[in-house]
Amino acid sequence: MTANEIKALRSALLDWYDASARTLPWRTEPGEATRTDPYRVWMSEIMLQQTTTVHAAPYFNAFTARWPTVSDLAAAEDADVMAAWAGLGYYARARNLLACARMVADEYDGVFPDTEEALLKLKGVGSYTAAAVAAIAFGRPANVVDGNVERVMSRLFAVEAELPSARPELKRLAGLFVSDHRPSDWPQGLMDLGARICRPKSPLCGECPLSFGCAAYKQGDPQSYPRKAKKAERPHRLGHAFVLRDGKGRVALVTRPDKGLLGGMLGLIGSEWGGAPDYAPPFEADWTEAGTINHVFTHFSLDLTAHVATGWVDDPALVWMEEGEALKSLPTVFRKALERALA
DNA sequence: TATGCGTGGAC
């Protein structure tokens, strides 16, 4: 692809973005001189990792209303942040969010660093997020490459190599378009195009401002890009959860270890999840089986059987919480099991 | 480089 072709594609995309940019809570209008608060850009980028804009938006609004600055967030209680993140998934993000806010508060005096290199050292900030914040918040010409950009590049150039091994090549191709001109709008426009036009399925090539230069479009099979390696089969696991109620509207929860699945989150008392776990109630009580819920995680599917009893155990590890609050503070798999137990 | 890590919507 020649330099002139690159320039024509850039121009076409920016024109399209000027006319059709999405309005999002964390975004300023295209070309707007006043840049969005780096704190808000960073917050949105963390929440948007592997997460749709529709899902992230209410959490973004809640977090920024409750903790308007990075210093406010740095001073928050861990449990409050984890509970506020409940339902959004990938809970390591919430732990890293807090760790990062405290790094910025302590080491940078509450002011976000403005270079890709420094951003990359922050907890939970990887190559994508560092580039995105550098470009969107600070106007730096960074090579911002996410799943959208990879897909757009794979189609523009009809890249035959499969993901994930094609990633370095796709990043190199994306780098051909990076420029000092409108460095903040370029990646946002490219990602908007990927989300709305150059979609994974049923791309809207008839509306695409880049179709004139798209190799996959010329071939007639844009949807077949990017090529992907086959995924491993998802195993099935079983487990039991024990809902102990005190008879006064509260329920016993545990705080899960910081690392691993649902790390740092509240959870129900229960067994390990495996192929055929023993039914092993943790306490003597008159347990009643309330039903089984299914929940699908990224890498396994779980059938979790809920058991319910009324009683009291004097155990300092237990967190007794109002049932309504528990439903709001638990990750979804436990929320579903608790709902079943209380039904 | 491969794997572990959530959730809900689209089809």
Added chain:
DNA sequence: TGTCCAAGCAT
């Protein structure tokens, strides 16, 4: 129903 997928990161 199942499958894919969404602004990835850490290890």
